[in-house]
Amino acid sequence: MGVVVSLDEKKNATGSVQPLIDLTKADMGRVNELILSKAGSDVEMIPEVANHLISSGGKRLRPMITLAAARMFGYQGDGHVKLATSVEFMHTATLLHDDVVDESDLRRGKSTARMIWGNQASVLVGDFLLGQAFKMMVDVGSLEALDVLATSASVIAEGEVMQLAAAKNLETTEDEYLAVIKAKTAALFSAAAEVGPIIASASRTDRQALRSYGLNLGLAFQLVDDALDYGGNAKDLGKNTGDDFREGKITLPVVLTYRRGTSEERLFWKDALENGANDDKGLEKAKGLMTRYGALGDTIQRARHFGGIARDALAPLDRSPEKDALLEVIDFCISRVN
Secondary structure (H helix, E strand, O other): OOHHHHHHHHHHOOOOOHHHHHHOHHHHHHHHHHHHHHOOOOOOHHHHHHHHHHOOOOOOHHHHHHHHHHHHOOOOOOHHHHHHHHHHHHHHHHHHHHHHHHOOOEEOOEEOHHHHHOHHHHHHHHHHHHHHHHHHHHHHOOHHHHHHHHHHHHHHHHHHHHHHHHOOOOOOOHHHHHHHHHHHHHHHHHHHHHHHHHHOOOOHHHHHHHHHHHHHHHHHHHHHHHHHHHHOOHHHHOOOOOHHHHOOOOOHHHHHHHHHOOHHHHHHHHHHHHOOOOOHHHHHHHHHHHHHOOHHHHHHHHHHHHHHHHHHHHOOOOOOHHHHHHHHHHHHHHHOOO
């Protein structure tokens, strides 16, 4: 299959998350300590399930963005550490819930919590982590930061329901799909970036700049994930490639390929995603159709478009190591190979 050719376009971009890691190293050490502390419970299963996912090797990009965004505007307290931990707990909770809804077997190369402890434990531990996240937000004492993160939690839940409603619906439009990922993925990136300037008492303009940065970075991030599911590998993606296809998920490469295809090809997609004819042979045919219609390359181009908006959002801000690191993250997300 020529699928990998489309994904090779991402090599034109450069970017690294390392500057962000280096800048936030000390604060992330404190975040990691707080994560371990707040994930603890006398109920033995809670830390077992939580630590299974927390320790599974994610880059913790969202909390690092919170830390850098606060430091960018001169913040000197410790509230950013609590908010960054809250962001990570919110993200972890959504992953636990997502894996149940999606019936996923693999997450970051490991068996999902639901495969080890069951669906009920995964959902309930996710709820515990959300509760701990909100307790830390209250501890920080910023009603504005609490409002932003609480709103994002509601939006994320709305996005999950929107995705459920759109599941296996091949009439989903590109605009409808983008609305789903804006809520489901980009909302937390946006909130993670915005709470930094909030607690640093930055101007409303600066706050809006970081909000736009996070939102568009999140859109780019998810669109690259969509493309990798059909043209990457399990190591790159952190889960089995082809899982979206096997689960009947409507993602942008599917939306584009379905709309550009013939009547006969549309029948294939209906049979595969709506009727469950999604074996390995079907996956290979899906990849071939995506190659024929340029859907993966176009998905990455959409990601680059949103990455460009994220870059422009930061353009008016003064030059700083934090700003440079956040700009590097844009290219990293688009060209990333984990």
